[in-house]
Amino acid sequence: MLVKTFGSAVYGIEATTITVEVNILPGTKYFIVGLPDNAVKESYFRIESALKSCNYKMPRQQVVVNMAPADIRKEGSAYDLTIATAILAASGQIEAEELDKYLIMGELSLDGTLQPIKGALPIAIQARKEGFKGFILPKQNAREAAIVNELDVYGIESIAQVAGFFNGDTKLEPVVVNTREEFYNSLSNYDSDFSEVKGQENIKRALEIAAAGGHNVILIGPPGAGKTMLAKRLPSILPPLSLYESLETTKIHSVAGKLSTADALVTVRPFRSPHHTISDVALVGGGGNPQPGEISLAHNGVLFLDELPEFKRSVLEVMRQPLEERRVTISRAKFTVDYPSSFMLIASMNPCPCGYYNHPEKECICPPGVVQKYLSKISGPLLDRIDLHVEVTPVNFSELSSERKAEASELIRERVIKARDIQIARFGDKPDLHANAQMSSQMVRDICKINAAGQNLLKKAMEKLGLSARAYDRILKVARTIADLAASEEIQLEHLAEAIHFRSLDREGWAG
Template identity: 75%
Template sequence: MLVKTYGSAVYGVNALTITIEVNISSGTKYYMVGLPDNAVKESLQRVASAIKVSGYHMPRQKIVVNLAPADIKKEGSSYDLPIAIGILAASGQIPAEELEDYFIMGELSLDGSIQPIKGALPIAIQAQQESFKGFILPRQNVREAAIVNDLVAYGVENLAQVIAFFNKTETLEQVKVNTKEEFLKNINNYEHDFADVKGQENIKRALEIAAAGGHNVILIGPPGAGKTMLAKRLPTILPPLNLNEALETTKIHSVAGKLSAADALMTIRPYRSPHHTISDVALVGGGINPQPGEISLAHNGVLFLDELPEFKRTVLEVMRQPLEDRKVAIARARFSVEYPASFMLVASMNP
């Protein structure tokens, strides 16, 4: 029997729909096709254990799992849950009628519990754009997805809950987040405050002018003069984020897996302060599986480079184009992704 479930892959700060096709026929082996990486290939072992612990059986037949479109590389462990549900539906253990209405994403543990994923917000936006009825995802990520209007977000803790939902023996509680209310409630809720700084009137005046115009700043002074303290408090005098900026910033941090379970929306301007031993790739983003770098995580906020002369020359050189274009393009042989990088650069050094 052939069954289709739906998930998503994140590229850059956007997502695209992935169809997980499961077919069970006579035979004995399991096959995973559709350009999966090692983490996706290993999922069948996690899925088999989770299904058994949840009180169901893994079919002892030929199982073919296809992740379509097959020319796009699938990475990570977040396909475990849709694969498990697809196998259960294809083997007739749960009904398959409603599977086409939902995006399903989540990593399975061997005991059937569901672990958090990265990029829940862009995936939820994609589900809403594709007119899916709802999105079933780990409880730790559900507040991210719930800020998307016209999409029902269900947070689940284990595989048994999802099975019971499709068997209609248990209902899942929809998580609702009022985006504007969440935004207004937490706006400008900073840990530090520029008003904490006593004295230093000249440098405070200079930083206020820089903040008003979005200018880059270099602070030169002896150790202990308060350069780092002032830079850390600079975001608190920048204009508040508007809702569009907050959503854009949240998407980047969601893709990087930097949001906590309590955060639905980033309402304060980010402040990033990488150590001077940072590599080029860690600063601008990239890697084998491209991830946003520090300059993208500082988008709409402040990037602080403490002890500027200690940074490698190549690290400083790679910031030229992002500073000018306000975005960074990472190109690979098979694909390219683009991350926004509109930040205010603040650097400090000793005389």
């Protein structure tokens, strides 16, 4: 008897429906065709043991499994349940009438229970798009898939439940998640707040500007000055995720298998902080079966690179293109996948190997020329893509011991949202543009116009600091953001001066 069931393959953050055909013929062998990888081929042993554990039989005839379309490589163990259900139906152990209405995915354990899968959300979205009535998957992934409405999502614990469901012996209740309630209830759940930070008002101002315009930042300062502490609080002042951004971010984390069983949605902006030993593939994504990297997991959020010069140069260089294009394309011989990677980069570093160059109290013990050599570990093109260069100085005792409460993240966030609203109105006819940092060079010329006094100030600054043409655009973008925070239609001289101040750590103007 020939039976068809349906599963799904995920490429990038999009899913493709896979038809699993099982036919039982006279003979004794088991064949699986349709470009399966080793994990799929090994499913025979998991399925046989799972069926026996649940008091079902593996047919002792020739079983032919075809996975269509045959030109797409099928990878991973998530097809176990799809194949096992088709085998049960083809051998007459369960009813096959309703099978074509459901998409079925799950990895089987030897005792018939189910292990979670990756990519449940994009699979559920594709299932609804193709008109499936329901989606049967492991219980651990049910909440994640249930945020897709107009699709019955059944979270199950074992293959026995699936067999009972199609035979009419077991009644399954669909998992229901109120997407909007889930989204709005967790929108501002941050563990840290700027109100906990003593002093560092100039750094808070720099991070407020960065958040308002979506600009990249590098913090340079001695050990213990608070660089990491400040960076971790940046997401708390960014505008809250929109529902569309939340769904898009959740899809990426779903594909990477990073969602916990309690989470249905990613409701706060991601903060990713990879260790400096990370490889270039782990950072941008890739591998034999391409997976999203850290820059995609930071999509719509913050990527924090602590101790920037300690990262391998090749790792930092592969990040240059995604910083500009806000997406990364991974190409293989037979296919290409795109992952979105629109993130804010915040990096930190010591000013020199010993950490105390320009320290107000401790003396730097590095030999002559070492400071410049240390900074040179970061290439000029990458440094040019970082809009704000901020020097972090240690907090003195009087500020540390002060009882005065610092400004809360919520208040800073209100100003950031107002500045972003101005930018959204400015870029209203360009749906892909949301912040000043995303402006093209031509848009900078049209939108960030300055008067003659401003041109003169900028000319002197560029000559003195030896800034590149790209740095010129960056200064104008930052100045436009500062003007937006001040609700000013024009870029004033003080806005431009503050923007230039945040390039003062540039290569030729900082370490001599």
